[in-house]
Amino acid sequence: MSSAVNQRLMGLLVRIIFVFEPLAPQAISYYLSRSLREWKRHGLVSDYKSRIRRLGKFHYMVEIDLGVSGKQAAHILSDLYPKQLGSVRRWFDV
Secondary structure: OOOHHHHHHHHHHHHHHHHHHHHHHHHHHHHHHHHHHHHHHHOOEEEEEEEEEEEOOOEEHHHHHHOOOOHHHHHHHHHHOOOOOOOOOOHHOO
């Protein structure tokens, strides 16, 4: 009994996902702009521009252009690659 209910529920969820899937670029854009706005408010980026395109079902292209200074770039990269940037840190004047 339980497995039959689970199968029906999964089938219903899959159909619902396919109905709302074309709206995903708007949802991605909303979430991304909120995150980038926070970065700008905290001074991590000077400016940003994002573009999301739907290429096909469940396939998207996300382009993000960030305007950053040398210090901002060093800060972002040091969060991503803390050990690898030890030797190039002097180039960013940090």
